[in-house]
Amino acid sequence: MVDKKKISLNVNGVTYDREIEPRTLLSDFIRHHLDLTGTHVGCEHGICGSCTILMDGLPVRSCLTFALQAEGKAIETVESLDTNGELSPLQNAFWENQGLQCGFCTPGILMSMKAFLKHNPKPNRDEIREALSGNLCRCTGYHDIVDSVVAAAEAAISSGTAKA
Amino acid sequence: MKPANFEYFRATSLDHACELLRAHGDDAKILAGGQSLIAAMNYRLARPQFLIDISNIDSPSEITDESDGVRIKATTTQAIAEHDPVVRRRLPVLANALEHIAHFQIRNKGTVGGSIVNADPASELPAMSLLLDAEFEIQSASDKQVMAAEDFFITYMTTALQSDEVLISILFKAPPENSGWGLHEVARRAGDFALVGSAAIIALDDGGKCSFARVVLFGVASTPVRATEVEDALLGQSCSDALFAEAAKKVSEVVDAESDVHVTDEYRGNVAEVLTVRALADALSRAQAAS
Numbered sequence: 001m002v003d004k005k006k007i008s009l010n011v012n013g014v015t016y017d018r019e020i021e022p023r024t025l026l027s028d029f030i031r032h033h034l035d036l037t038g039t040h041v042g043c044e045h046g047i048c049g050s051c052t053i054l055m056d057g058l059p060v061r062s063c064l065t066f067a068l069q070a071e072g073k074a075i076e077t078v079e080s081l082d083t084n085g086e087l088s089p090l091q092n093a094f095w096e097n098q099g100l101q102c103g104f105c106t107p108g109i110l111m112s113m114k115a116f117l118k119h120n121p122k123p124n125r126d127e128i129r130e131a132l133s134g135n136l137c138r139c140t141g142y143h144d145i146v147d148s149v150v151a152a153a154e155a156a157i158s159s160g161t162a163k164a
Numbered sequence: 165m166k167p168a169n170f171e172y173f174r175a176t177s178l179d180h181a182c183e184l185l186r187a188h189g190d191d192a193k194i195l196a197g198g199q200s201l202i203a204a205m206n207y208r209l210a211r212p213q214f215l216i217d218i219s220n221i222d223s224p225s226e227i228t229d230e231s232d233g234v235r236i237k238a239t240t241t242q243a244i245a246e247h248d249p250v251v252r253r254r255l256p257v258l259a260n261a262l263e264h265i266a267h268f269q270i271r272n273k274g275t276v277g278g279s280i281v282n283a284d285p286a287s288e289l290p291a292m293s294l295l296l297d298a299e300f301e302i303q304s305a306s307d308k309q310v311m312a313a314e315d316f317f318i319t320y321m322t323t324a325l326q327s328d329e330v331l332i333s334i335l336f337k338a339p340p341e342n343s344g345w346g347l348h349e350v351a352r353r354a355g356d357f358a359l360v361g362s363a364a365i366i367a368l369d370d371g372g373k374c375s376f377a378r379v380v381l382f383g384v385a386s387t388p389v390r391a392t393e394v395e396d397a398l399l400g401q402s403c404s405d406a407l408f409a410e411a412a413k414k415v416s417e418v419v420d421a422e423s424d425v426h427v428t429d430e431y432r433g434n435v436a437e438v439l440t441v442r443a444l445a446d447a448l449s450r451a452q453a454a455s
Contacts, residue, residue: 002169022172022215025202044166045203046270058243058272064202065273066195068172069219112269133354134267 099148238277344450346443
């Protein structure tokens with residue numbers, strides 16, 4: 001039996017103190033220990049992208065990260081996007097353009113696109129498709145997702161803010 | 165929880181990691197970006213008893229412009245190397261290869277050194293190590309050594325690195341002045357491991373003849389391989405499409421892949437030849453533009 005380790009993690013601006021087995025994946029920690037179930041777990045080997053979260057602002061696979069590795073980092077999950085129930089411009093663009101069907105892949109896509117639009121605020125459709133290639137969606141054929149990202153970029157530009 | 169249990173140690177530096185490795189030896193694994201290791205642990209293909217985490221050491225990313233090339237600290241993430249201005253200026257083929265590794269989410273955590281010591285024969289960085297005559301700085305608790313890339317890769321996922329040794333940094337040598345490069349790979353989907361890849365560097369002398377040629381293939385054998393017979397067929401010759409087509413036939417000397425669930429060995433051989441012609445053509449046009 002391996003001893004549990006104390007861990008202190010900053011997730012969405014809140015510091016959580018827990019005791020976990022070292023093998024606890026960040027994805028499982030977020031879902032099972034913090035009850036933040038917006039982060040979805042699909043393939044658990046880094047391919048599908050559903051579990052993508054931001055670590056110090058960069059999108060990474062939470063299923064390919066041990067929770068202990070995230071100590072000292074700022075973690076952001078999909079629950080950080082809205083403001084008191086009001087959708088962020090990025091979320092709203094997905095709502096308006098039907099950028100999802102079942103929604104399973106959506107949290108990972110939103111977190112990937114949040115970082116992508118910050119890095120590239122005026123992307124063309126090819127760049128968006130390339131950026132989406134690390135997130136699998138089996139419902140939509142991606143067309144409406146690309147539309148949603150285009151709309152999010154335009155909304156951010158017209159509102160004079162790069163914030164997605 | 166998918167991975168088997170292990171005992172976790174957080175190294176504060178690569179020196180500290182060497183000490184921890186000496187203490188725990190064969191049952192310990194170094195955890196850097198974890199983008200291959202944690203996937204293997206989730207499958208329980210890997211069940212290390214001890215993990216030594218080097219992902220939170222002080223100043224993990226260091227890229228140094230040196231006279232004969234660019235030195236990259238092993239723990240530097242692939243994303244940082246990919247966007248680094250020194251890498252992009254002096255080693256554009258390496259910058260391009262980095263863009264082919266999986267997806268940007270993976271490159272944000274995956275490390276340059278981690279991909280090299282993982283030694284997947286279909287991955288880009290071991291091939292780039294051969295292409296760019298890389299020197300590996302290797303350290304244990306009691307010893308330091310420098311090893312050439314050509315001596316490092318033994319077979320599938322197996323290197324000359326001993327169980328108490330850590331890869332510290334990689335010196336990728338800059339190719340000759342006025343050279344050009346080409347890199348092509350075929351994968352089933354964007355971001356997948358290459359089924360076959362081919363990379364080339366060519367330089368021309370004042371008379372327009374080939375004065376330097378380097379060709380490396382990946383995904384075609386148990387390690388990345390230099391196609392020296394292709395290189396020999398180019399040296400001293402006037403480059404042309406016809407010469408490249410003839411020289412590329414010699415890739416069959418190094419293609420040693422068995423058929424697998426993805427493709428047949430015959431397909432791999434054909435694609436290796438075609439991609440080598442394309443890589444050489446790109447290298448030539450870049451060399452002509454540079455000189």
